[in-house]
């Protein structure tokens with residue numbers, strides 16, 4: 186029993202569960218951010234800033250936020266550890282690398298894709314989360330911290346918008362392999378379910394990044 190907690194099966198299961206939790210977070214985060222483009226003018230500013238206040242002050246949401254931070258750290262630490270371990274177990278690559286014949290490009294580059302997603306999250310949190318919590322951000326006409334204007338102004342810069350779009354493409358590749366391999370870890374990728382699992386993985390990997398990428402593009406075009 187004790188050795189199970191030190192096994193790579195346990196670590197892989199934890200990496201999968203934290204990854205799946207982060208996907209749930211992404212759906213919620215996306216729904217909140219879509220207010221930036223589905224509403225307009227004063228209504229968007231008032232509603233988005235009230236939403237941001239609720240998200241940073243409601244005790245239940247705060248617990249979910251701490252769970253999100255913990256999941257990001259746990260997921261990154263476990264997956265990097267597992268990648269290093271499997272590299273150590275096979276220090277020399279297969280003599281004949283079949284390349285795309287037996288594995289996808291995303292699956293062969295997961296550590297690099299994961300590091301790039303992590304870099305995006307760090308830069309993103311410095312820009313918005315840090316400023317919202319610890320920065321000197323101005324108030325809107327209703328007396329709330331004006332995260333809306335900060336976000337709209339950020340995406341006036343073409344290169345910042347481009348950085349988000351490129352990061353979302355990277356996130357898409359990371360999700361494409363990550364979700365499918367997560368189902369495999371949980372033992373669900375049996376012959377019977379392989380079709381639906383590939384469809385679900387593909388849909389998530391396209392839908393989430395595309396919907397996130399549309400937000401900075403629209404805000405930039407409106408600026």
Ligand code: HEM
Pocket residue numbers: 214218237240241249250251253306309310313314317318332336349356397398400401
């Ligand atoms: C259009 C794209 C996005 C926009 C406009 C956006 C906007 C924001 C804003 C305004 C905040 C600060 C709100 C707060 O502190 O509660 C925030 C927090 C955050 N964002 Fe994003 N975001 C985007 C995409 C993403 C993506 C793709 C990820 C992850 C891969 C991500 C991860 C996070 C995390 C982890 C936080 C902190 C959440 C918390 O404190 O609970 N965001 N985002």
